[in-house]
Amino acid sequence: MFGTSGVRGPVGEDVTAALALDVGRALATDGAETVVVGRDARDSGRMLTRALTAGLTECGADVIDVGVEATPTVARAVDREGADAGVVVTASHNPAPDNGIKLWRSDGRAFGEERNDRITDIVEAESFDLAAADAIGTVEEHDVIAGGDARRRHERALRESVSLPDDLSVVVDLGNGVGRVTADALHAAGCDVETLNGQRDGRFPGRPSEPTAANCETACEVVATTDADLGVVHDGDADRMMAIDERGRFVAGDALLALFARREAGDGDRVAVPVDTSLLVADALADVGAEVTYTPVGDAYVAAEAAKPGVAFGGEPSGAWIWPERTLCPDGPLAACVLTALVGAEGSLAALVDDLPDYPIRRDSIRTDAKRATVERVAELAGEEFDDVSTLDGIRVGTDAGWFLVRASGTEPLVRITAEARDEGDAEGLFETARELVERAAANLD
Numbered sequence: 001m002f003g004t005s006g007v008r009g010p011v012g013e014d015v016t017a018a019l020a021l022d023v024g025r026a027l028a029t030d031g032a033e034t035v036v037v038g039r040d041a042r043d044s045g046r047m048l049t050r051a052l053t054a055g056l057t058e059c060g061a062d063v064i065d066v067g068v069e070a071t072p073t074v075a076r077a078v079d080r081e082g083a084d085a086g087v088v089v090t091a092s093h094n095p096a097p098d099n100g101i102k103l104w105r106s107d108g109r110a111f112g113e114e115r116n117d118r119i120t121d122i123v124e125a126e127s128f129d130l131a132a133a134d135a136i137g138t139v140e141e142h143d144v145i146a147g148g149d150a151r152r153r154h155e156r157a158l159r160e161s162v163s164l165p166d167d168l169s170v171v172v173d174l175g176n177g178v179g180r181v182t183a184d185a186l187h188a189a190g191c192d193v194e195t196l197n198g199q200r201d202g203r204f205p206g207r208p209s210e211p212t213a214a215n216c217e218t219a220c221e222v223v224a225t226t227d228a229d230l231g232v233v234h235d236g237d238a239d240r241m242m243a244i245d246e247r248g249r250f251v252a253g254d255a256l257l258a259l260f261a262r263r264e265a266g267d268g269d270r271v272a273v274p275v276d277t278s279l280l281v282a283d284a285l286a287d288v289g290a291e292v293t294y295t296p297v298g299d300a301y302v303a304a305e306a307a308k309p310g311v312a313f314g315g316e317p318s319g320a321w322i323w324p325e326r327t328l329c330p331d332g333p334l335a336a337c338v339l340t341a342l343v344g345a346e347g348s349l350a351a352l353v354d355d356l357p358d359y360p361i362r363r364d365s366i367r368t369d370a371k372r373a374t375v376e377r378v379a380e381l382a383g384e385e386f387d388d389v390s391t392l393d394g395i396r397v398g399t400d401a402g403w404f405l406v407r408a409s410g411t412e413p414l415v416r417i418t419a420e421a422r423d424e425g426d427a428e429g430l431f432e433t434a435r436e437l438v439e440r441a442a443a444n445l446d
Contacts, residue, residue: 024055166190179238224248
């Protein structure tokens, strides 16, 4: 039922009021007595939140409803309110017809596989602990009454934890989502802020929700044709943040990850990154005596590793950034503030990016109906032929020249291949090696 980003899918098909009701019932049955609930701007969130709240209270849990807010705003409120868990009704960067449910621990970290599995088991067995009439939970609509108290507290925390410059011009593209706290924090610090797609609208009329280069062309043009020092862009629930340099160039996620990691880590530190992260992150960390530690793809896995001692930072090239000493939730507004502070100190985001190496990378997919069996066979073959083989998430093989990754697609009958090296010829060679392994594995299954 749960993927790496919670429950997510088309409303009325995979995601229904009945499902939300049962997830609420299961969460309370599993022991959550007080739960913080919030949602993104999608209209379907109204219905799903009501159903979820009904399930929670029906099984005796008290609900603190913080309203329509960014995912990191809700996650931060869990600890602040002394709650046992949090729930965000959101499909994050997915298209408007989708919605979803993501569960959060009391420390602001997403539920891991074990706890998600417990919730799934309760839902599937319908083993709900329904409360008696005199034990039904209560609902407190904190932010409906207070007019955005969770957001104001989030904004205050951002300004207290990041020394923001007061002389920069920043374009903030909210993508019609709920990341207003970024613009509020930058404006309060004295920055000149221009917002794009600032009206909350879960249909995402300004641009698709996912903050990719193709989806953010208008923001790039605005930054390039004004005196802006940088641009920051969010997805629908603002757990992600991507950036645009002062020339109007969309900054690659691996480059941002390298910049953040090098800023946060020092000698002996580790940085948590997924297995598909570019070599340039490891190389940038080597310059300061730090190293990467790899995780499966998914911010919940990165957060779990970031919570361990000695890990200074965690991030994914897709735009999820985690500062474990501040919050274990990917916090797009915090990332925007940290990046603005970095540009204020260094003077130019373009110069910072241009100083990083640009390594060649190759990607392709092979179609097969036996994708998981193919990847399992690739693991056997790779183990026989290479020394540095990781099976954390797919098969990642490291060599002196670079690396390649073979993973089964989560949604299509495909095996995906990625290869990267510091040299063009090595990248091509590693890619062909990976492709040959996949073709051999698939052939043996016919």
